[in-house]
Amino acid sequence: MTEMSYDKPLPAMEGLSKEFYDWCRQGELRFQRCKCCGTFRHVPREICAQCTSFDWEWVRSSGKGTIFTWTVVARALHPAFGDAAPYAPVVVEMEEGVRVLTQMVDCPPEELKIGMPVQVNFKAVTADVTLPYFRRA
């Protein structure tokens, strides 16, 4: 995957989403943490679902987690993913407690296991967008 060949949909580069991906571009996985109750959250949003506070900060993640679940896509629903099928969207549960929808870079679907330790592995897909993928820890 090179910068010029990435033809899949990209995240919205605006607001809190842009802030999240700007951290990724710097090689840092960060999640919002509520300054009132300490609860982490992802995907980025303005308000804490635990205590309704608007007061929060970006906190650097350890980048470590475990596989919570996955599925295997045999027939892509978006044409840009057609050549990638079969592939496995994976949900990683981070040490901070939040879950991230992602993909593995080094593990074929048949080798995935619930609870498998994983580590973030950034990949620049365009000049502006770096995505957090994962690899075996």
Ligand SMILES: [Zn+2]
């Ligand atoms: Zn809170």
